[in-house]
Amino acid sequence: MEEPTSVIELLSSSQNSRDQGPNEELxxxxxxxxxxxxxxxxxxxLSDKSKAIQNDCIKVIYEIGERNPKLIANYAPDLLPLLKSKNNRLQWGAMTAIFTISSERPEWVYAALPEILAAAELGSVITKDNAVNTLIRLCTYEAYADNCFDLLNEQILKSPVNQLPMYAERAFTVITAANKSIFVKSLNSRLADIEKESKRQRVEAVLRKIQKHFPDS
Structure with a gap:
């Protein structure tokens, strides 16, 4: 049996597969x-005339990014325009890929935040989730921490209620004595928005965790 001459031949759609197995293996x-x-x-x-191939390619790219972000980091400028794509799969897939490379090219991702946050504002839940993940990761870099925390706090204040507990839990990792008060204030201001008891309890658990870690600040 001849080896495929093109990586495209190994995509799920090229293999007539309805699941993501071939893409993930690739x-x-x-x-x-x-x-x-x-x-x-x-x-x-990514600009193939076949939407199925576009979708498979972005899937493989962000899966590569999760495993070996350095390998896709230089293609960051190719991913950014996809945040405006009418193909929703390309849009949120590109945002996922950008998140994976934020540890390799934080300076580029930080500079691209206006486009990233604009896409998050209009995008799907997955698009928003990965934009928030990106802000949280950038908060771990001293040069970007203050500005990115402010942007993260804005996301907390306006996030969909369904996403709020997850965002609060993930953001806890970048809470410091210096930003604790404003974060606590933001979470407390959202508690009344949360009708579902289990979700409210998750946010309250984050508030208790912050108090435990910063009892005197």
């Missing part, structure tokens, strides 16, 4: 082999 292989040629081909096909 991503694992490319990431493990540090296959730059394959990544270049996947990026080139």
């Amino acid at each position: 991503a694992a292989r490319i990431a493990g082999e540090n296959d730059h040629k394959a990544v270049k081909e996947l990026v080139a096909h």
Whole structure:
């Protein structure tokens, strides 16, 4: 049996597969082999005439990013325009990929925050989730911490109620004595919005956790 001549032949849609198994296997292989040629081909096909191939390519790209972010980091400028794509799968897939490379190219991602947050404002839940994840990661860099925390706090104040507990839990990792008070104030201001008891309890648990870690601040 001949080996496929193109990485595109290994995508789920090219294999007539209805699940993501082939895409995930392909991503694992490319990431493990540090296959730059394959990544270049996947990026080139993000504008393929076939929507199925577009969707498979972005899936493989962000799966590679989760395993080996350095391998896709140089393609960040190719991902950014996809945040405005009418293909929702491309949009949130690109945001997911950008999050994966935020540890490799924090300076580029920080500079791209206006576009990232604009896309989050209009995008799907997954798009919003990964924009928030990106802000949280950037908060771990001293150069960006203050500005990114302010932007993160804005997201907490206006996030959909369904997402609020998860955002609060994830944001806890970047809470400091210096920003604790404003974060607590923001969470307390949202408690009345949360009708579902289990979700409110999750936010209250974060508030208790903050108080435990910063009892005197």
